């Protein structure tokens with residue numbers, strides 16, 4: 021592994037090629053000031069926990085001032101910190117403290133849209149139709165006799181039309197909530213603004229950006245109807261022009277000392293189109309959502325792993341392995357479901373019966389699988405504690421705009437955003453002293469970081485061991501792998517020197533291959549047999 025505990029801008033490390041990156045969703049991570057909402061003080065207090073865990077970097081979901089209509093993905097000022105989270109000075113301290121612990125900092129950037137409270141949008145509303153201020157967004161007259169119909173048939177990804185009408189009769193485009201107007205990237209002012217924002221944060225020492233909706237910036241300016249299409253070539257996703265944006269951005273990151281990186285969020289069906297974002301003069305890496313969405317089935321997982329390796333190798337980029345994030349159903353729940361264990365935005369399948377013990381066993385095995393594969397790995401806060409999706413949040417407490425915009429058809433994403441249990445035996449489980457903005461289940465008393473730290477068989481102990489071994493083990497991290505001979509429902513691969521990972525997805529125990537010793541297993545072995553839904557790391561000859 022290439023990451024050391026010293027972050028020096030002068031040492032080339034390619035740290036990002038195999039980093040273990042921990043995702044912090046700030047308002048649910050740890051609350052330092054007792055207002056029931058996570059904040060930077062909470063994060064700073066928990067940095068030693070993250071260092072012990074063995075991660076290489078933190079990715080922060082947006083920390084900018086925001087009305088929080090979409091949990092901070094509605095940014096009103098890209099150059100400051102949300103006051104309920106803290107101050108810019110605190111962010112600078114946090115960056116320095118993390119660096120001292122050998123942890124790099126990646127922050128979210130949201131270039132597709134702003135909040136309706138962003139000064140540019142307010143100015144656009146005030147300036148009226150035809151003004152240069154409106155040219156920074158997508159304002160259009162409506163269709164119909166009196167412009168009473170939206171300019172085209174695009175739908176918001178959060179439900180309902182992608183257009184909202186303003187008082188003077190024009191409509192503006194928003195691919196997400198009506199409080200998130202889309203920027204017009206054909207306007208050079210928008211380009212210049214984001215270059216300046218990148219520099220603002222690079223100058224403050226951050227190590228990279230996670231790019232939100234990275235495929236969505238460029239729209240076909242003729243704004244054609246899509247006639248119900250949600251996949252395939254779309255006039256607002258993966259347009260060729262988007263690559264010019266990232267080429268310009270890469271020049272900025274490369275102009276800074278050390279290795280400052282970009283990680284893209286693109287949900288694209290075609291792995292080859294996806295890999296285009298990772299060409300050497302564009303982003304460094306991107307989230308592997310094909311892997312995240314894949315059901316717990318050996319054949320399909322093998323296919324996704326192989327196709328990820330193939331597409332990334334076309335451009336020399338390292339793949340990443342992701343199991344959960346702040347948008348998707350937590351994987352303990354998904355993997356424990358009867359029937360389909362994959363993930364789809366179109367149907368979150370809340371209410372499906374879940375065998376949580378099974379889901380947990382599989383989640384433990386999946387952790388060892390992801391950490392043994394070549395490339396980078398992501399850990400979403402709470403996954404190291406084995407937290408599951410909270411499906412029974414009372415309707416009146418749900419905050420995700422998806423819930424209202426789909427008229428309650430989609431429960432939204434609050435269930436994976438419930439504040440983290442740190443200690444104590446009752447809510448808010450030391451999340452803070454002032455309650456928690458979403459209710460935690462009493463069962464989490466057994467899943468607090470404190471309780472799990474004391475239990476060698478807990479999920480937390482497994483993650484700690486695995487991440488530390490991964491960091492020290494020469495065979496792991498960046499590099500190659502080769503499939504090993506295995507039964508159909510078993511995933512087995514070798515990494516040089518002398519390492520084998522084997523995961524049993526069948527219903528029967530399977531014999532272990534010849535090995536010198538067992539490095540780590542996700543659950544108890546049965547003599548020389550690997551039980552179902554269990555993974556093992558072996559030292560081989």
Ligand code: GLC
Pocket residue numbers: 090093094130196232233285346347
């Ligand atoms: C991304 C984020 C998601 C957000 C959306 C709009 O998909 O991960 O949380 O709602 O973009 O910004």
